Amino acid sequence: MTLDNLRGIGRLKEHKASRAEVARLLASAETSLRDAKRTELSNGSRLDLAYKAIMQAALAALYANGFRPSTSEPGHQQTTIQTLPKTIGSAADRMTVLDGFRRARNLADYERGDVEEAKARECAEWAAQLIADVRTWVKKNRPELS
Secondary structure (H helix, E strand, O other), rough: OOOHHHHHHHEEEEOOHHHHHHHHHHHHHHHHHHHHOOOOOOHHHHHHHHHHHHHHHHHHHHHHOOOOOOOOOOOOOHHHOOOHHHHHOOOOOHHHHHHHHHHHHHHHHHHHOOOHHHHHHHHHHHHHHHHHHHHHHHHOOOOOHH
C-alpha cells in the first residue's frame, strides 16, 4: 500500500513540513534517546523513551514525505512505524522489529509488564540507527528540510 493509498483511507493526512519542524522532531528524538540511555532510570522508562525516539524519527520521515498520521484514527503509532519502508526505504523486517518495540512498550505501560534491561538497551540501539537513517534520507532526498 502506498502513502497515497493510506491517505485515501484516512490513515494519513497531507502535511507540508518545514525545515524547523523536521529539525525539532529529530532533535527531540536525540534527546529522548539520550535519556533512554540513563541507567539510573527504570528499564520501563528507558524503553518508553527509546520508543518515543523511534516515533519521533518515524514522524519526521512521514513529514519529510508530505504526510502525517491521522491521530483521530486508532493505531496511528502503528501506521507511523509501518510507513518506514515507504518513507525512507527501510526493510520490512526492520519495521517488524520496531513494531515489536511498540508492542513491548504497550505491554509495559498498559499491562504492567516487566521490561528486561536488554530490551530497553536494544530499543535504544534501534532508535539510534533509525534517527541516523532518517537524517541521511532527508539530507539526500529532501535537502531543503535538512
